[in-house]
Amino acid sequence: MLTAPPYLQVSEATAKNNISKMVSKAEALNLELRPHFKTHQSSEIGEWFREYGIQAITVSSLKMAEYFADHGWEDITVAFPVNILESQLINTLNSRINLKILIADPSVIGFLESTLHAPLHVYVEIDPDYGRSGVSIHNKVLVSDVVNSIKSSKKLTFEGFYSHAGHSYKCRGKDEIKRLFAPLIRELSGFKNKFGGKLCWGDTPSCSVLEEFGEADQISPGNFVFYDWTQTRIDSCSYSDIAVTMQSPVIAKFPERMEILVHGGAVHFSKDSIQNEGNTLNFGQAINPKNPEDFSNYLKSISQEHGLISCSEDFFNNTNVGDTISIYPIHSCLTANLMRAYHTEDGKIIDHFGSGAPF
Amino acid sequence: MLTAPPYLQVSEATAKNNISKMVSKAEALNLELRPHFKTHQSSEIGEWFREYGIQAITVSSLKMAEYFADHGWEDITVAFPVNILESQLINTLNSRINLKILIADPSVIGFLESTLHAPLHVYVEIDPDYGRSGVSIHNKVLVSDVVNSIKSSKKLTFEGFYSHAGHSYKCRGKDEIKRLFAPLIRELSGFKNKFGGKLCWGDTPSCSVLEEFGEADQISPGNFVFYDWTQTRIDSCSYSDIAVTMQSPVIAKFPERMEILVHGGAVHFSKDSIQNEGNTLNFGQAINPKNPEDFSNYLKSISQEHGLISCSEDFFNNTNVGDTISIYPIHSCLTANLMRAYHTEDGKIIDHFGSGAPF
Numbered sequence: 001m002l003t004a005p006p007y008l009q010v011s012e013a014t015a016k017n018n019i020s021k022m023v024s025k026a027e028a029l030n031l032e033l034r035p036h037f038k039t040h041q042s043s044e045i046g047e048w049f050r051e052y053g054i055q056a057i058t059v060s061s062l063k064m065a066e067y068f069a070d071h072g073w074e075d076i077t078v079a080f081p082v083n084i085l086e087s088q089l090i091n092t093l094n095s096r097i098n099l100k101i102l103i104a105d106p107s108v109i110g111f112l113e114s115t116l117h118a119p120l121h122v123y124v125e126i127d128p129d130y131g132r133s134g135v136s137i138h139n140k141v142l143v144s145d146v147v148n149s150i151k152s153s154k155k156l157t158f159e160g161f162y163s164h165a166g167h168s169y170k171c172r173g174k175d176e177i178k179r180l181f182a183p184l185i186r187e188l189s190g191f192k193n194k195f196g197g198k199l200c201w202g203d204t205p206s207c208s209v210l211e212e213f214g215e216a217d218q219i220s221p222g223n224f225v226f227y228d229w230t231q232t233r234i235d236s237c238s239y240s241d242i243a244v245t246m247q248s249p250v251i252a253k254f255p256e257r258m259e260i261l262v263h264g265g266a267v268h269f270s271k272d273s274i275q276n277e278g279n280t281l282n283f284g285q286a287i288n289p290k291n292p293e294d295f296s297n298y299l300k301s302i303s304q305e306h307g308l309i310s311c312s313e314d315f316f317n318n319t320n321v322g323d324t325i326s327i328y329p330i331h332s333c334l335t336a337n338l339m340r341a342y343h344t345e346d347g348k349i350i351d352h353f354g355s356g357a358p359f
Numbered sequence: 360m361l362t363a364p365p366y367l368q369v370s371e372a373t374a375k376n377n378i379s380k381m382v383s384k385a386e387a388l389n390l391e392l393r394p395h396f397k398t399h400q401s402s403e404i405g406e407w408f409r410e411y412g413i414q415a416i417t418v419s420s421l422k423m424a425e426y427f428a429d430h431g432w433e434d435i436t437v438a439f440p441v442n443i444l445e446s447q448l449i450n451t452l453n454s455r456i457n458l459k460i461l462i463a464d465p466s467v468i469g470f471l472e473s474t475l476h477a478p479l480h481v482y483v484e485i486d487p488d489y490g491r492s493g494v495s496i497h498n499k500v501l502v503s504d505v506v507n508s509i510k511s512s513k514k515l516t517f518e519g520f521y522s523h524a525g526h527s528y529k530c531r532g533k534d535e536i537k538r539l540f541a542p543l544i545r546e547l548s549g550f551k552n553k554f555g556g557k558l559c560w561g562d563t564p565s566c567s568v569l570e571e572f573g574e575a576d577q578i579s580p581g582n583f584v585f586y587d588w589t590q591t592r593i594d595s596c597s598y599s600d601i602a603v604t605m606q607s608p609v610i611a612k613f614p615e616r617m618e619i620l621v622h623g624g625a626v627h628f629s630k631d632s633i634q635n636e637g638n639t640l641n642f643g644q645a646i647n648p649k650n651p652e653d654f655s656n657y658l659k660s661i662s663q664e665h666g667l668i669s670c671s672e673d674f675f676n677n678t679n680v681g682d683t684i685s686i687y688p689i690h691s692c693l694t695a696n697l698m699r700a701y702h703t704e705d706g707k708i709i710d711h712f713g714s715g716a717p718f
Contacts, residue, residue, distance in 0.1 A: 004445050040377050251440050256614060261464075266693055270625065306439070
């Protein structure tokens with residue numbers, strides 16, 4: 001039996017094209033691509049990367065690392081700082097695979113000394129003025145202290161510096177990304193020159209548009225495998241590069257407000273949103289099949305299961321109750337995390353981490 | 360082995376107290392309580408309601424209805440309009456249980472005529488100026504047409520009117536809720552008096568604070584079983600009524616910005632937020648164990664796995680890396696939907712719909 005929508009559809013061809021382009025770019029710039037698998041969280045989509053020679057990956061939690069270790073990945077960076085409550089899992093994984101993890105707070109170093117069974121590779125996480133996690137890029141004394149503590153530890157191996165500049169998501173256009181990143185990469189390159197190790201740089205916007213990465217050795221973008229509507233607004237991609245769409249059934253039409261109700265809400269898309277020009281919120285960009293350049297149809301609000309699309313006259317008139325429409329997610333990582341499965345265009349179902357029981 | 364945090368903890372005593380209060384209120388007002396199970400989505404928590412005499416429930420999708428039918432519930436309202444692509448599941452469920460569903464768009468009536476195997480109970484969904492779903496409360500001609508089409512159908516049984524006034528979530532304080540709802544309930548009572556059937560009224564804020572429900576026969580609030588930080592802001596409950604907290608491990612401290620990083624992001628909490636006084640965004644309200652009245656600690660931003668808490672000096676100084684802190688969700692329904700399991704205070708794990716494979 002065919003699954004009734006809503007479901008998340010993936011285009012294998014588009015995703016592989018995105019992978020291929022990023023692999024070629026990394027090769028041309030002599031960078032190691034360690035793609036972030038938090039976006040797709042799928043063993044099968046992981047295999048698509050292997051076809052392009054990828055051997056080492058990045059994930060966002062130890063449990064996700066365990067999932068990919070179970071699927072044959074042997075070199076995994078957990079791009080999240082050490083959680084000392086998970087020392088048992090750190091030890092287990094560290095004995096199975098080549099595990100690397102981040103240190104963002106020097107207070108964990110002593111704890112790791114006393115609990116690690118074997119040496120562990122660690123990056124110092126540097127906060128590049130994003131304000132989320134890591135030692136501040138401006139706090140040179142602390143950077144030096146942390147690196148030296150790691151280097152003098154018998155249980156820790158200094159891998160280098162890891163930095164995620166998530167404020168690129170606020171940029172609009174390539175020039176703005178370049179202006180934001182050039183000084184940050186220069187500063188991080190200085191750390192590498194001083195302390196050694198590798199410099200790893202993340203985020204899909206900068207990896208999609210920059211041509212200059214200073215002294216960086218590695219890049220670890222994730223979202224680029226699917227992209228999403230937000231990335232088109234940043235100018236990281238074109239809408240035709242987006243590899244996932246929510247397939248959403250049309251439930252009701254409200255002519256007095258030119259709005260369409262779909263079964264597609266916060267439990268499908270997530271509640272991530274961006275602002276349209278004009279400051280209305282957009283929770284998903286509906287595709288007008290008769291006119292792909294009609295960008296006026298979008299999810300104006302969502303609740304748990306309901307999604308409400310504000311429509312152009314053309315789209316409203318040509319859409320009927322019982323149709324299934326395609327909607328680009330605002331944030332494909334969170335949408336995939338909620339849907340926990342992908343449907344290919346030819347009806348095959350692809351797995352997602354967490355499809356089974358969560359405990 | 361104990362599960363390491365993050366996990367969602369539920370207080371059975373607090374949840375049962377919330378159920379008990381709503382059951383007593385419904386009895387006192389002679390209303391049938393058909394609680395909305397979309398909040399907890401748990402067969403085991405469903406049993407807590409049976410202890411208080413609940414026999415009939417409300418859910419937000421046909422698949423959720425199927426899950427609860429599998430767990431012995433025989434009278435279920437799906438408070439979402441008919442999706443004609445799911446006619447097979449409608450027929451299956453309608454043959455197993457006493458199924459009720461909503462009609463928001465008259466165009467589905469003809470389709471149901473031709474596909475239903477047996478008569479189906481339907482409510483006409485009325486949009487009480489919320490602007491999400493249903494026939495507009497102001498469009499009396501259309502209301503009359505839809506009711507008459509149902510009444511003249513051999514396959515449909517007119518159950519009455521269903522109305523969800525989600526704009527109550529924008530209210531602040533009991534008086535505002537009362538002012539918003541009194542005229543709406545009066546209008547809906549007029550429909551009931553004219554066309555017969557039952558009048559069902561939803562939403563936790565109004566069911567928590569109103570004492571007057573006009574001609575309503577049924578109420579179907581959901582969130583009240585757990586409540587959440589948003590409900591405290593609306594004045595539907597006190598913080599001590601909130602029955603779920605995210606247990607979030609402290610990963611790093613950043614003294615220069617008085618912020619704490621926890622493992623607790625959009626894949627745990629959801630990206631739902633409310634505005635604090637002062638217009639900062641709040642993605643979760645951290646509890647200061649030394650001072651439950653210190654309401655100045657909150658998740659100021661979240662990404663996929665990271666949560667960043669803006670702290671009072673007292674909370675910052677008394678919290679250490681490796682601690683686990685308790686955070687009230689902004690929207691408990693979406694947090695539970697993401698976590699897909701509950702931990703009781705004595706370490707038992709409770710199921711959630713969708714814990715298994717999603718297909």
